[in-house]
Amino acid sequence: MSIRIAVTGKHGQVARAxxxxxxxxxxxxxxxxxxxxxxxxxxxxxxxxxxxAPDIVVNAAAYTAVDQAEGEPQKAIAINATGxxxxxxxARALAVPVIQLSTDYVFDGSxxxxxxxxDRVAPFSAYGVSKLAGEHAVAAANGEHVILRTAWVYxxxxxxxVRTMLALAQSRDEVRVVADQHGCPTYAPEIAVAIIGVARxxxxxxSEPLLRGIFHLAGNGETSWAHLAAAIFAFLAKQxxxxxVLTPITSAEYPTPARRPANSRLDCGKLAxxxxxxxxxxxxxxxICLERLTKKPNPxx
Numbered sequence: 001m002s003i004r005i006a007v008t009g010k011h012g013q014v015a016r017a018x019x020x021x022x023x024x025x026x027x028x029x030x031x032x033x034x035x036x037x038x039x040x041x042x043x044x045x046x047x048x049x050x051x052x053a054p055d056i057v058v059n060a061a062a063y064t065a066v067d068q069a070e071g072e073p074q075k076a077i078a079i080n081a082t083g084x085x086x087x088x089x090x091a092r093a094l095a096v097p098v099i100q101l102s103t104d105y106v107f108d109g110s111x112x113x114x115x116x117x118x119d120r121v122a123p124f125s126a127y128g129v130s131k132l133a134g135e136h137a138v139a140a141a142n143g144e145h146v147i148l149r150t151a152w153v154y155x156x157x158x159x160x161x162v163r164t165m166l167a168l169a170q171s172r173d174e175v176r177v178v179a180d181q182h183g184c185p186t187y188a189p190e191i192a193v194a195i196i197g198v199a200r201x202x203x204x205x206x207s208e209p210l211l212r213g214i215f216h217l218a219g220n221g222e223t224s225w226a227h228l229a230a231a232i233f234a235f236l237a238k239q240x241x242x243x244x245v246l247t248p249i250t251s252a253e254y255p256t257p258a259r260r261p262a263n264s265r266l267d268c269g270k271l272a273x274x275x276x277x278x279x280x281x282x283x284x285x286x287x288i289c290l291e292r293l294t295k296k297p298n299p300x301x
Contacts, residue, residue, distance in 0.1 A: 004028045005199060006054035008037055008087060009061025013155040014101060017192035018058065025196050030054060033061070039083025040075075046090035056199045057091040058099045059084055059138070066105070066127045067257040073126035080130035085137030088145060097144035097202050097212075099195060104151035104183065104218075106132040109261025114222070116267045117149075117214045125258040135214070144206065146198055148191075148217045151264045152228075155188035156292045161225070165232045166293060169244050175233075179226035179248035183264030184218035187285035191217060194277050201275050210274055216266035219282035224248075231283060235290045 005022065007015045010031030022029035030052040037048035039061055049057060063069060063079040084100055091098040105128035106121045123129045135147050154160035168175045194217055202211050223231075226248040237243040251260065272278040279285070 001200070002026045002028060003056065003196075003199060003203060004030065004052070004054045005056055005058055005196070006030045006032060006049055006052040007058040007060050008032050008039070009059075012060050012062070013153055013158040013160065013188040014060040014191050014195075016157055017155055017188040018060070018195060021189060021192040021196060025193065027196050027199075039079045039086070042083065042086035045083075045086045046093055049087075049090050049094060054094070054096055055203055056097050056099065057087060058101075058195055058199075059087040060101050062101065063127070063130065066125060066260075069126040069130065070257040073130065076126055076130035077133060080127075081133035081137050084134035085141045088138040088141035092142040092144070097146070097199075097206070098138060098142050099146045099148060099198060100134065100138040102135050102147050102149040103128065103131045104149060104261060104264040104266055106135070106149065107261055107264075109263040111263055114265035114267040115216070115263075117216060117270055125260075127258060144202070144212060146202065146212055147214045148195070148198070149214065149266060150186050150191060150217045151266055152183045152185045152218070153188055153191065154185060154289065156289055161228065162232060162286070162289060163293070165229050166236075169233060169236055169242055172244050174245045174247055175229065176247045176249045176254070177226040177229040178251050178254050179224050180250050181260055181262055181264065182222055182224050184220070184222050184266055185228055185282040185286060186217070186219040186279065187282075187289055190219070190279050190285055194271075194279065197277050198275050215271040215275070216268045217271055217277075217279070218266040218268055219279050219285055220268075221282045222265050223282065228286075231286060232290065235287065236294075239294060241294065
């Protein structure tokens, strides 16, 4: 069964991955973005979605400048909360479900094990506050909602840690990377496949409440930023490419305007139990991404 998916934020990593994955999975993906659909201009949202005539809406658009959000929290709220709520309300007006992407930043990172969906939320960054407000707004606006919290997203395109490390490997002899923050690297093309799977499940059984609600969606396994960088540099070395010296550092040695959770690990067992979806081991996914990036003379933007 072919399905129509309208996705906001068409230039983002997940939206681009969805657009790639759609034709392979019998899904028509309609990417939308400014000016036709602007989360800061709620009046544009429902008309744009109505023209797309989707079976389901995925809100992948977000204000993601984590440090910048500390200086403009109102803008983060306008996009990540008010805008997300408006997308969900527009989907409800069209009588279709909505899938909202959220983040590990809704947690404070103080837990010593992986976070489950029922754990207490306590964001301490403006970005995290805005994304949690978005979760609440979406849930209030549309009963047919799925909120997918993900973390440490990377792709062969866009701005992300993996592409940054590849660029630094070409320009620096030493790279310093934080070693005391832990999480689950998540490959955007696999997020896209999971989203399409969730969408099909919802659309095939819209009366089942267990399919809705909050779920964690992240790569299998866990690591630190420094270990992730080491894996990237080890891949480069095997390919005979330039490999810098990696120096692990603490978060205190790399201060940022917004605090990052020390523990971003997400337990994705609920998604596997309810939707039958489990992402591959992060190291395997990383290899796929690096193969794609390094085999091309000009990596994708």
